[in-house]
Amino acid sequence: MTSDDDKIDEGVSRRDVLKTGMFTAAALAAPLILNPGFTPMTAARKSSYHADLLIIGGGFAGTFAALEARKHGLSVTMVDKGVVGWSGMSPWASDSRPFDAEIYDREEWQFNTAMNTEYVNDRKWLDIFMDESLGIFHELREMGAHNTKPFERGTKVFREELENAGVTLVERTMITSLIQDEGGRVSGAVGFTYDDSKQPSEAVILTAGAVILCAGAGSYKSPGFPIWGQTFDGDAMAYEVGAKIVGKEFNDTHPTFANIPAASYQGWKWAQEVVGAYVMVGPPDKLMGGLTLNLALGSYSDGVDRRAGVGPGGEPPMVPGKPPPGAEERERNRKYLGKGYLKTPGLHLDLGGPPQTPPDKDNDIVTGHRVGGATAGMGVHKSEGVFCSDYSCAADGVEGLFAAGDALGSMMCGSVYPGRGFSSYGSAIQGRLAGKNAALYVKGNPAPKISFQKIEKLVKKMWAPRENERGYSPEWITATLQNTMTPFHILYIKDKRRLDGALASIEFLRQHCVPLMIARDGHELRTAHEVKSMLLNAEMKLRSGLFREESRGTHFREDFPIRNDREWHCWVTVQDRDGAMAMGKHMLPEDWKPDPTKSYRENYPRVLPGEDEFIRKNSFKL
Amino acid sequence: MPIEKIHGCIGCENCVKACPTDVIRMDPKSDQAYIAYQQDCQICHLCRLSCPVDAITLTPDRAMLPTTSWG
Numbered sequence: 001m002t003s004d005d006d007k008i009d010e011g012v013s014r015r016d017v018l019k020t021g022m023f024t025a026a027a028l029a030a031p032l033i034l035n036p037g038f039t040p041m042t043a044a045r046k047s048s049y050h051a052d053l054l055i056i057g058g059g060f061a062g063t064f065a066a067l068e069a070r071k072h073g074l075s076v077t078m079v080d081k082g083v084v085g086w087s088g089m090s091p092w093a094s095d096s097r098p099f100d101a102e103i104y105d106r107e108e109w110q111f112n113t114a115m116n117t118e119y120v121n122d123r124k125w126l127d128i129f130m131d132e133s134l135g136i137f138h139e140l141r142e143m144g145a146h147n148t149k150p151f152e153r154g155t156k157v158f159r160e161e162l163e164n165a166g167v168t169l170v171e172r173t174m175i176t177s178l179i180q181d182e183g184g185r186v187s188g189a190v191g192f193t194y195d196d197s198k199q200p201s202e203a204v205i206l207t208a209g210a211v212i213l214c215a216g217a218g219s220y221k222s223p224g225f226p227i228w229g230q231t232f233d234g235d236a237m238a239y240e241v242g243a244k245i246v247g248k249e250f251n252d253t254h255p256t257f258a259n260i261p262a263a264s265y266q267g268w269k270w271a272q273e274v275v276g277a278y279v280m281v282g283p284p285d286k287l288m289g290g291l292t293l294n295l296a297l298g299s300y301s302d303g304v305d306r307r308a309g310v311g312p313g314g315e316p317p318m319v320p321g322k323p324p325p326g327a328e329e330r331e332r333n334r335k336y337l338g339k340g341y342l343k344t345p346g347l348h349l350d351l352g353g354p355p356q357t358p359p360d361k362d363n364d365i366v367t368g369h370r371v372g373g374a375t376a377g378m379g380v381h382k383s384e385g386v387f388c389s390d391y392s393c394a395a396d397g398v399e400g401l402f403a404a405g406d407a408l409g410s411m412m413c414g415s416v417y418p419g420r421g422f423s424s425y426g427s428a429i430q431g432r433l434a435g436k437n438a439a440l441y442v443k444g445n446p447a448p449k450i451s452f453q454k455i456e457k458l459v460k461k462m463w464a465p466r467e468n469e470r471g472y473s474p475e476w477i478t479a480t481l482q483n484t485m486t487p488f489h490i491l492y493i494k495d496k497r498r499l500d501g502a503l504a505s506i507e508f509l510r511q512h513c514v515p516l517m518i519a520r521d522g523h524e525l526r527t528a529h530e531v532k533s534m535l536l537n538a539e540m541k542l543r544s545g546l547f548r549e550e551s552r553g554t555h556f557r558e559d560f561p562i563r564n565d566r567e568w569h570c571w572v573t574v575q576d577r578d579g580a581m582a583m584g585k586h587m588l589p590e591d592w593k594p595d596p597t598k599s600y601r602e603n604y605p606r607v608l609p610g611e612d613e614f615i616r617k618n619s620f621k622l
Numbered sequence: 623m624p625i626e627k628i629h630g631c632i633g634c635e636n637c638v639k640a641c642p643t644d645v646i647r648m649d650p651k652s653d654q655a656y657i658a659y660q661q662d663c664q665i666c667h668l669c670r671l672s673c674p675v676d677a678i679t680l681t682p683d684r685a686m687l688p689t690t691s692w693g
């Protein structure tokens with residue numbers, strides 16, 4: 001699989017839009033607010049770190065990458081915008097899905113996952129997952145990650161493991177750009193400390209022989225899911241140095257509650273209350289493909305249509321009076337966890353049925369119906385992110401850059417998250433692989449030639465919102481982005497006209513408002529860089545959604561409500577070409593296509609709204 | 623209102639470290655935690671759960687920012 005099959009989208013590019021000059025008129029019309037914290041940053045202090053390898057992000061991916069690189073003898077710096085073990089998505093994972101060849105059937109996992117994720121999942125990554133996941137389970141257990149009380153997240157052990165292994169931790173430091181050496185090789189990153197309550201913000205410069213991006217995924221800080229610290233910064237930084245980004249047309253659709261839509265804790269504490277973290281779940285099912293469009297389709301077509309799939313964790317609907325589905329599997333997994341160890345209070349989330357009103361026993365809160373949109377902007381776990389076509393975790397076409405975990409676009413889960421439990425261990429596996437390959441890379445290459453002029457430029461760009469006297473607050477841009485992107489009829493129920501409309505608005509924010517962002521302090525500077533990443537992601541999502549003129553998995557086009565294997569059995573990539581977003585198609589192996597001897601409906605049992613009619617009208621030969 | 627108040631803080635800084643969105647800071651004068659950026663609270667309760675003296679109060683409601691003003 002090479003990049004030869006990539007082609008450039010001939011549609012509107014940002015360059016074309018700029019030429020029209022429409023931004024100038026709008027700029028004159030917009031009043032700009034004053035930056036109350038305006039400060040020249042030329043005198044800001046700098047601190048520098050150097051190591052063989054730099055890892056950005058300290059969740060499952062970063063931790064396993066760092067430990068592996070240390071085993072290969074590399075010195076490692078790990079930087080995180082929060083605190084290792086506490087930030088990112090990693091502290092929230094509750095279930096795992098290790099593959100045990102003694103219990104499960106490899107072929108069944110492959111077939112079910114392919115059908116579930118509608119044939120665009122990477123089967124080789126799934127193989128790697130099946131080979132390695134049980135090992136990860138044992139490693140985590142040795143670290144003590146499973147010896148947790150409710151809400152004492154297993155990931156807390158990561159920090160100690162890393163310190164014991166001699167990894168230098170640089171925390172509460174927001175990374176904004178990757179450093180490239182004179183030849184374009186990625187050789188570090190720049191960022192800043194944002195906690196200026198005690199000391200003013202400092203620039204932080206980290207140089208290394210290679211960088212592994214483990215910065216996680218993102219969302220548009222939509223209410224109801226505890227991932228506001230995740231804003232696609234990794235994708236954004238990688239895109240800026242020329243990496244390809246894949247998987248943006250597919251969406252995650254975790255729900256929240258109608259009456260308290262912003263309450264992440266109320267929505268997800270059920271998973272946190274599991275005694276003994278990392279409950280194991282069994283093989284993926286054919287159709288239970290979670291995070292389906294159900295909630296969006298429910299809002300759209302008056303009622304949830306179960307035929308399009310069911311709940312987010314891969315669960316079939318709960319039947320009153322019957323044990324929760326999956327109970328049997330969990331029983332089997334006591335083989336590892338031990339008797340009496342595993343208690344899973346209410347560990348079930350049925351999104352396939354009609355909206356529920358689960359009681360909140362602690363707070364007497366009326367939570368209301370389940371509604372979608374809590375993770376607006378987030379792609380499918382283990383799918384979207386930096387593209388690597390050769391399973392090495394090295395970013396295609398960029399020297400010195402590796403990615404793992406949610407930051408890597410491995411497409412392991414294709415167009416639909418096939419069920420809880422692939423993601424955390426998947427991140428760990430990819431982290432370890434990236435750690436190994438980055439170590440080989442650093443050992444096999446001379447030290448990079450760092451250009452301090454280039455670093456100065458990046459630092460200047462980073463401080464810009466502090467130095468802008470007037471402009472737009474990151475908070476306002478974030479709210480405008482949310483209002484543009486999160487409605488279900490933009491991101492989930494797609495249509496060309498609506499996507500084009502949203503794209504025009506996002507382009508305007510990127511082109512006109514971002515250069516004029518203001519930040520009154522370190523905290524706002526962090527949010528300014530976050531919204532910049534979120535806007536870039538929004539453009540990627542809209543362009544990828546427009547480009548894929550078919551429906552598949554969580555990508556539903558009202559104007560193309562049909563799977564089209566002939567043209568779209570592929571992954572869609574975006575890449576920077578001279579300031580414009582170039583679209584690419586990465587065709588998939590013929591033998592990953594659905595069974596040609598079976599009918600369309602046998603291969604694609606989920607019926608999409610308007611699909612049958614579309615087939616009839618367009619007399620498709622299926 | 624997401625994170626609502628901090629009362630009875632003993633200054634251990636756990637909540638500052640636990641908060642993924644930098645809502646809480648330490649006041650260098652009093653050495654106590656204070657709510658610095660309430661608008662960025664995602665109501666995840668990680669601060670409350672890490673507080674040894676249960677000083678933090680949260681509510682599940684939150685007003686969304688109107689975007690009618692420009693800037």
Ligand SMILES: Cc1cc2nc3c(=O)[nH]c(=O)nc-3n(C[C@H](O)[C@H](O)[C@H](O)COP(=O)(O)OP(=O)(O)OC[C@H]3O[C@@H](n4cnc5c(N)ncnc54)[C@H](O)[C@@H]3O)c2cc1C
Nearest residue numbers: 057059060061081088089090094095175216405406423424
């Ligand atoms: C509520 C919830 C429930 C989940 N349940 C499950 C489950 O049951 N099973 C499962 O397998 N998975 C689950 N997941 C998914 C799983 O947690 C993630 O896929 C996995 O933890 C990702 O690990 P990671 O290391 O790739 O990224 P993360 O854990 O997200 O780590 C990324 C790190 O990068 C840092 N970072 C980001 N940007 C920057 C920047 N600009 N500068 C510096 N640092 C930065 C972050 O602070 C963070 O620490 C769940 C997720 C959530 C939110």
Ligand code: SF4
Nearest residue numbers: 641663664666667669
């Ligand atoms: S609830 Fe979460 S986001 Fe809000 S202050 Fe506490 S830790 Fe921070």
Ligand code: SF4
Nearest residue numbers: 631632634635637673
């Ligand atoms: S965790 Fe509790 S005691 Fe510690 S600083 Fe925060 S509020 Fe104060």
